[in-house]
Amino acid sequence: MWRHLASNTITFLIVGLAGAAGVIAWGVNEYSGEGPLETAICLRVEPGTNFRAVSQRLEDQGAIGSGAIFRIGAEYSEKTSQLKAGSHLIPERASMERIVDLVTRGGASTCGTEILYRIGVNSVEAEVRELDPATSSYTELAEFDPTAEGVEIPEAYETMRERADTRYRIAMAEGVTSWQVMTALNALDTLEGDVSEIPAEGSLAPDSYEITPGTQVAQVIERMAAAQSAILAEAWDNRMDDLPLDSPEEALVLASIVEKETGVAAERPQVASVFVNRLRQGMPLQTDPTVIYGITEGKGVLGRGLRRSELQAETPWNTYVINGLPPTPIANPGRAAIEAALNPASTDFVFFVADGTGGHAFAKTLAEHNSNVAKWREIEAERAAGN
Template sequence: MRFLKTLFVWMLMLAFLAAAGAGAGWVWYNNELTAPGPLTEETVIEVAPGESLASVAARLEADGVIKDARLMRLKSRIDGTELDIKTGEYIIDKGASVNQVLSILIEGRSLLHKITLPEGRTTAQLLRIIEKDKLLEGDMPEVLPEEGTLLPDTYMFHRGMTRIQLIEKMEKAQADLLAELWPTRQEGLPIETPYEAVILASVVEKETGRADERPEIAALFTTRLKRGMRLQSDPTIIYGISKGEPLYNKAGQRRTLYRSEIDRHTEWNTYQVDGLPKTPICNPGADAIRAVLDPPETEYVFFVADGKGGHLFAKTNAEHERNVAAYRAYERQEIARERAN
């Protein structure tokens, strides 16, 4: 009987020690998971498509991001998150713990890059920007988007996005914007389809780089169309000649239009054709599209550059001729000032 009592006491002591050891091990485990990591400064890591957590953990240990890859693997096994890490590029803060690093990889809080695709560029020009971006992946599409079907903007993207995916994103953004704005357009506009709205917006976009002038120029062109007047927009002539690429003289300098080019008939030259040009002449931004779908009222039907980045507007031809004379006088002054310097 005494033997059995002694055995029972020893069993209780062993159970107690095992429980104490397990408790201590659990405390150690949690402390290690939340302890500051070895990183001495913020860094960027990348998880490649198809890369396993074991592979990522080993690389993070080798690179000094975490102290022990085995701890990260154990944590993911216990939580059942081994297969939940996401492809991407991630910023890891200085001293990030194993818990924090694993949470970033699982939640997919990856680093975003941006690409700016300016308003008023032709599709060919926008595609050149996309093709040159070194962070985008993949080839360009075999079938190129049509003029005016891409919405210019600054787009955010994760590493791994392909060029085709970005182009599709721009096309969808354009389609979504038109679907939103077209039903709420102003009544009585001289345009009948969303496509015609894009055509007119593209002309507005090419005529001014100033946001505050877009509504005024949209209104002016709307008034001209309603009165049966030709748009007479210089950028439409250029598009008919070079598809929107700058014009140069023989010396390689940017030049203005020749009289023969103004008189040349193309399907885009709005000095020679009534109404809108055949297609958009660039990819207009959202503000230009909004301007042509809800232009302010105006009696202006003429405008000319003021030489300072804006335009002078006129209601009559006589007033317009005075503005043209003022612009030419300004040009002569600027040329004289340049020569004097």
């Protein structure tokens, strides 16, 4: 009898253990397997929120099938105390395991509202926008010039600045001068500690920079300078042989000219080849952007055409008058322009002029160049007549 009871007990234990193992295996599969979410969502986690509230919200939005399994998985992976406030982009079909990782990883918010400060050649803009997780595209909520005197600050801007999960970025365009960058950064109410010394021209890397409210202006400039230094060092190490450039600093000067001469990315190596060929042959560079920089010193936009007297005036940056490169860059070039200056296309071109499409027509001889200039003047005349 006792043997029979013992045998039955063991059997029940085995069956129970097998059942428990099956439940555990099912739970693990539910936790790590593909989730039910059909369209990406933006999950906002308020400060002080716990995993129970997050799991309930995820269940309500159809992102997870079981809040209990979600919480057990987070507990087992020892992440329940690591929940981060902010707006988290939850991709479609994300597993519970991935969602736990996303909401505990930290860092900047990956969706929701963003305040983007654009520093461009001709303008500075503050843009308040919100990411639609379903389309991965932004909807603009407000836009204004933060550097303009007496500008009316949009309510959306003020509202979003009060939210702890709002993301802040500075987007610096290629070809912006250091004075323009410094002036724009000093005007941003998100940053603190104005700087008065203009950073060396060309020393700042055009890029996108994540910031947080209260960041010092000097810290942002230091990041920009460190990034440009790294880009220049890498490009210099990988430069073409036998370039008529004696230092990375000269390469930066040439890159800034290339940057200002064309906005067509594919043209940069060809434009660079023209200036490299001219340097090799001892020809003046004869480029208008350097003359303009000699007039403005990078402090704003000229806003008009060059006068003949200005083309003939002797300034350190007038490449119609001086031979070789000017003494400093004339703007902050991007990576592509720096790489083009140090790895120009192999051409015999020594001339180029606008071709009417936004690009340029290149020429090896003066006769070819004069023909291209005549075509461009015809295009200009037709456009003037059309207006």
